[in-house]
Amino acid sequence: MRQSDFFTKTSKIAPEGEEVINAKLLTRAGFIAKSSAGVYSLLPLGLRVLNRVNAVIREEMNAIGGEELLMPALIDKKYWEKSDRWKTEVVYRTGRGLEDGKAHDFEYGLGWTHEEVIASIARNFIQSYKDLPKAVYQIQTKFRAEVRSQGGLLRGREFVMKDLYSFHTDIADLNRYYDVAMKAYERIFKRLGLKTIVAEASGGAFTKEYTHEFQVINPAGEDTVHYCRTCGFAQNKEVFDATRHKNCRGTIEVARAIEVGNIFRLGTKFSEAFGLLYADEAGAKHPVVMGSYGIGPTRAMGAIVEEHHDERGILWPFTVAPFAAHLIYLSSPKPNVKTAADRAYASLQKVGVEVLYDDRKEASAGEKFADADLLGIPYRLVVSEKTVPKVEVKQRDAKDAKLMSDRELLKLVISNS
Amino acid sequence: MRQSDFFTKTSKIAPEGEEVINAKLLTRAGFIAKSSAGVYSLLPLGLRVLNRVNAVIREEMNAIGGEELLMPALIDKKYWEKSDRWKTEVVYRTGRGLEDGKAHDFEYGLGWTHEEVIASIARNFIQSYKDLPKAVYQIQTKFRAEVRSQGGLLRGREFVMKDLYSFHTDIADLNRYYDVAMKAYERIFKRLGLKTIVAEASGGAFTKEYTHEFQVINPAGEDTVHYCRTCGFAQNKEVFDATRHKNCRGTIEVARAIEVGNIFRLGTKFSEAFGLLYADEAGAKHPVVMGSYGIGPTRAMGAIVEEHHDERGILWPFTVAPFAAHLIYLSSPKPNVKTAADRAYASLQKVGVEVLYDDRKEASAGEKFADADLLGIPYRLVVSEKTVPKVEVKQRDAKDAKLMSDRELLKLVISNS
Numbered sequence: 001m002r003q004s005d006f007f008t009k010t011s012k013i014a015p016e017g018e019e020v021i022n023a024k025l026l027t028r029a030g031f032i033a034k035s036s037a038g039v040y041s042l043l044p045l046g047l048r049v050l051n052r053v054n055a056v057i058r059e060e061m062n063a064i065g066g067e068e069l070l071m072p073a074l075i076d077k078k079y080w081e082k083s084d085r086w087k088t089e090v091v092y093r094t095g096r097g098l099e100d101g102k103a104h105d106f107e108y109g110l111g112w113t114h115e116e117v118i119a120s121i122a123r124n125f126i127q128s129y130k131d132l133p134k135a136v137y138q139i140q141t142k143f144r145a146e147v148r149s150q151g152g153l154l155r156g157r158e159f160v161m162k163d164l165y166s167f168h169t170d171i172a173d174l175n176r177y178y179d180v181a182m183k184a185y186e187r188i189f190k191r192l193g194l195k196t197i198v199a200e201a202s203g204g205a206f207t208k209e210y211t212h213e214f215q216v217i218n219p220a221g222e223d224t225v226h227y228c229r230t231c232g233f234a235q236n237k238e239v240f241d242a243t244r245h246k247n248c249r250g251t252i253e254v255a256r257a258i259e260v261g262n263i264f265r266l267g268t269k270f271s272e273a274f275g276l277l278y279a280d281e282a283g284a285k286h287p288v289v290m291g292s293y294g295i296g297p298t299r300a301m302g303a304i305v306e307e308h309h310d311e312r313g314i315l316w317p318f319t320v321a322p323f324a325a326h327l328i329y330l331s332s333p334k335p336n337v338k339t340a341a342d343r344a345y346a347s348l349q350k351v352g353v354e355v356l357y358d359d360r361k362e363a364s365a366g367e368k369f370a371d372a373d374l375l376g377i378p379y380r381l382v383v384s385e386k387t388v389p390k391v392e393v394k395q396r397d398a399k400d401a402k403l404m405s406d407r408e409l410l411k412l413v414i415s416n417s
Numbered sequence: 418m419r420q421s422d423f424f425t426k427t428s429k430i431a432p433e434g435e436e437v438i439n440a441k442l443l444t445r446a447g448f449i450a451k452s453s454a455g456v457y458s459l460l461p462l463g464l465r466v467l468n469r470v471n472a473v474i475r476e477e478m479n480a481i482g483g484e485e486l487l488m489p490a491l492i493d494k495k496y497w498e499k500s501d502r503w504k505t506e507v508v509y510r511t512g513r514g515l516e517d518g519k520a521h522d523f524e525y526g527l528g529w530t531h532e533e534v535i536a537s538i539a540r541n542f543i544q545s546y547k548d549l550p551k552a553v554y555q556i557q558t559k560f561r562a563e564v565r566s567q568g569g570l571l572r573g574r575e576f577v578m579k580d581l582y583s584f585h586t587d588i589a590d591l592n593r594y595y596d597v598a599m600k601a602y603e604r605i606f607k608r609l610g611l612k613t614i615v616a617e618a619s620g621g622a623f624t625k626e627y628t629h630e631f632q633v634i635n636p637a638g639e640d641t642v643h644y645c646r647t648c649g650f651a652q653n654k655e656v657f658d659a660t661r662h663k664n665c666r667g668t669i670e671v672a673r674a675i676e677v678g679n680i681f682r683l684g685t686k687f688s689e690a691f692g693l694l695y696a697d698e699a700g701a702k703h704p705v706v707m708g709s710y711g712i713g714p715t716r717a718m719g720a721i722v723e724e725h726h727d728e729r730g731i732l733w734p735f736t737v738a739p740f741a742a743h744l745i746y747l748s749s750p751k752p753n754v755k756t757a758a759d760r761a762y763a764s765l766q767k768v769g770v771e772v773l774y775d776d777r778k779e780a781s782a783g784e785k786f787a788d789a790d791l792l793g794i795p796y797r798l799v800v801s802e803k804t805v806p807k808v809e810v811k812q813r814d815a816k817d818a819k820l821m822s823d824r825e826l827l828k829l830v831i832s833n834s
Contacts, residue, residue: 007484007553009542033538036493036525041538044484044553067424067461073490073558074509074575076453092491094511094527096562108453110511121450121458125426136424136461141490141558145513158491 001323003358006030008043010371020220022305023152025314029374031322038149038157045375046301048322050160053297054139056191056319057162060184064177066137066164071117073141074108079116083273088112090144110143115266115292118165119274126288128279129169133177137164139297153302154258155222164293169278174265174289181293185214185261192300193308193317194260199225201236203264210239214261214295220306221258228252258303266290314376315396318416323356325413326377330365330384341383344391347406353413372396379413418740420775423447425460427788437637439722440569442731446791448739455566455574462792463718465739467577470714471556473608473736474579477601481594483554483581488534490558491525496533500690505529507561527560532683532709535582536691543705545696546586550594554581556714570719571675572639581710586695591682591706598710602631602678609717610725610734611677616642618653620681627656631678631712637723638675645669675720683707731793732813735833740773742830743794747782747801758800761808764823770830789813796830 008030015027015034026032031046042050058068074094080086086109095107111117118136126132142161149157164181168174182198189196196214203211213236215225227234230250235241237254245252268287271277277285301320308315316322325348329341345357356377358368365384372380373396382392382401391409394401404412425447432444432451443449448463459467475485491511497503503526512524528534535553543549559578566574581598585591599615606613613631620628630653632642644651647667652658654671662669685704688694694702718737725732733739742765746758758776765772773794775785782801789797790813799809799818808826811818821829 005482007486007542007551011541030542033541035489035534035537036491036495039489039491039493041489041534042487043538044486047485047487050487065422068464069424069461070459070464070467072452072456072458072575074453074456074560076456078453092511092513092525094509096509096564108509117452117458120452121460124428124450125424125447134424143491147513158489 001356004360010374019150020152022302025305025309038146045322049301049320050297052320053300057188060188061137061164064180064184066135069136070138071114073111075111077107080109083116092143092145112142112144114163115270119270119276123276126167126278133168133173135166153298159296160298162295166291168289170289174291178291181263191319194303197227197234199234199236202239209265211262211264213259215257215259216303217255217257218306219256221256223257223259225257226252226254260300260303261295264292266292313374316376318378321378323354323377325353325355325379325381326372327355327381328358328368332385337385337388340388344383351414418773421777427791436567437569439719442722442726455563462739466718466737467714469737470717474605477605478554478581481597481601483552486553487555488531490528492528494524497526500533509560509562529559529561531580532687536687536693540693543584543695550585550590552583570715576713577715579712583708585706587706591708595708598680608736610721614644614651616651616653617656619656626682628679628681630676632674632676633720634672634674635723636673638673640674640676642674643669643671677717677720678712681709683709730791733793735795738795740771740794742770742772742796742798743789744772744798745775745785749802754802754805757805761800768831
């Protein structure tokens with residue numbers, strides 16, 4: 001992709017009204033645009049990152065037997081009423097002809113979670129113990145009527161969620177799968193460059209049991225976690241109970257954290273509400289045992305920026321970077337410099353490396369380097385009078401640059417992208 | 418994918434309350450599940466088709482210089498008020514704490530189109546004639562408060578849209594791009610297996626000029642089109658003016674049609690409302706000239722089913738089929754039959770052919786054949802005692818089957834998928 005064709009441009013000025021790092025950097029670099037509080041557009045660069053985050057999640061969800069589907073955002077009142085969640089505060093309600101604002105006109109709650117819909121769908125396909133276990137997931141846009149929304153991508157009123165739902169004959173099988181999902185989550189966050197701890201938490205509107213949250217210790221987070229580095233014990237502030245940590249001599253630390261994922265043992269709450277029953281070998285009917293497993297891909301994007309940045313900009317991990325390499329041509333009257341840059345661009349593309357090519361004529365070297373640091377693409381490749389016939393290669397997180405031949409460059413970039 | 422693992426099952430019974438063919442067949446085959454009127458989930462098979470439709474659209478949009486982004490569904494009231502579309506009937510309005518139904522609580526209109534948001538975003542990146550032309554698009558979920566919604570995927574209250582927006586210095590450049598987009602649309606619908614005619618129509622809430630609709634002549638459609646096969650003249654009923662067809666001796670036919678795409682010359686309505694101006698070479702400022710180009714991928718899915726089915730089920734065109742081949746193992750006590758079926762499955766997968774493998778033990782041959790016809794995957798491959806060591810190959814739309822060796826089979830399926 002040529003930067004001269006790009007829809008977006010970078011900005012030196014931090015956006016008004018944004019307090020957190022991810023919102024500032026992602027906006028300045030042209031990854032996102034705020035539409036209103038807690039509501040963002042993902043611009044082409046941002047959508048590239050989101051697609052890469054989603055690709056990692058899909059791979060790991062498919063690997064644990066998840067089948068992908070897509071449920072709607074408009075969820076009829078009748079679903080929420082069956083599970084007694086119609087009045088939940090975070091639900092945006094809507095319907096036809098609401099201009100007069102009559103309460104009886106509300107027909108839908110915008111989906112902030114999909115237990116109701118999936119339990120209702122599953123009833124068509126799960127009737128026998130032979131149909132179990134099953135797991136389905138979606139990557140879909142969710143809505144939550146948050147009062148406060150100042151965290152950039154960390155707390156949106158509209159955001160992307162991956163939600164997986166699993167179906168089992170009994171608690172033992174749910175527990176088996178719960179561990180499988182937990183390991184998949186650990187792989188996902190590791191691949192995304194996020195160091196997480198697993199904290200016990202309250203099930204909120206979902207379940208009365210402890211649930212587990214994947215937390216990234218980071219000052220931008222809105223959660224508070226109590227945790228012990230020695231034994232791995234961790235609990236969300238709301239459920240923290242010091243007596244549960246009495247057998248370890250480690251100290252409890254308290255820190256702000258970003259919740260990037262959570263897993264819930266739902267039990268039979270929703271299967272009972274929606275009549276999702278299966279027949280055992282003897283023909284006796286039982287409610288299906290369910291689990292629910294969430295990850296916020298857009299929030300993960302925000303968390304990645306909070307974790308991987310410096311004073312000049314973002315440092316995307318390879319796995320989620322919008323491009324593997326940022327090729328910069330420094331304008332020169334000598335035509336062989338442009339030829340060399342074009343050649344490097346062509347040869348990288350030929351081997352399938354995603355390259356952003358800064359071929360802009362007007363921008364100065366200083367502007368181009370500042371943009372490269374702000375955008376945070378892992379490899380910066382410079383072609384100038386000084387480098388020709390070689391290319392200067394610098395990793396975003398490295399101090400030093402190296403001169404490389406085209407062949408050395410290809411070898412390096414391919415092995416890391 | 419093994420059918421024995423599948424989340425969904427087929428159903429012999431047409432769903433209650435569905436009148437149109439696409440809703441009946443897609444539900445019975447397990448591609449979609451109705452959540453409420455005009456609101457559907459896309460089950461794993463349905464999502465596969467949608468992804469393939471979207472892939473065709475993305476290819477063609479990228480080919481005409483479109484950069485993909487993703488805008489939100491929650492669009493703040495302030496955007497709609499600027500363009501005077503807050504009161505548009507089809508807008509679902511929502512906000513926080515609406516249970517009491519006070520009109521002043523409405524904060525958002527759910528996006529049914531995104532001219533307002535994109536014009537506002539573009540202001541950050543388009544300032545000069547040098548920044549033009551540009552084109553961006555998204556594939557995103559839209560909402561329309563339709564009074565009547567009985568068309569299955571043809572008229573949803575929630576549906577997927579591809580919307581492209583283009584930005585130009587003047588009408589001449591918009592017209593140039595309008596033709597480019599029209600040709601891209603023709604390629605898209607041809608690839609999707611949809612025969613379209615281009616009809617003039619009213620711009621509705623968008624523009625006072627004629628717009629162009631891509632219409633599939635089909636009795637399930639909700640539009641009425643007047644058209645002439647001789648000269649290609651076509652108009653939507655609402656704008657039909659017989660005097661515009663006076664220079665042709667062909668006859669005007671009137672038929673129901675499904676609108677699968679539309680293109681609009683927006684002119685400067687939205688750029689003026691949102692202050693989207695560019696400076697010309699002399700530094701004088703002008704409003705940017707915009708175009709807008711929509712396709713409904715979910716509606717296109719519905720239209721494909723209306724166009725490609727028989728009394729037994731769907732006939733997916735190769736381009737959008739959820740799988741290229743449906744491999745059916747007919748249970749046999751002889752172990753070499755299962756071995757042969759497994760081998761065919763493995764060898765097709767190895768060369769990258771997407772295969773649905775009906776390895777179910779309990780289902781009868783009759784049930785498996787009926788399911789295959791209902792699902793509509795282009796190639797049906799049968800392995801049974803009678804076929805071993807060969808495979809019986811039948812195209813969904815063909816009467817006769819052929820016995821083929823594994824090698825012949827691979828050659829055939831690869832060349833067509």
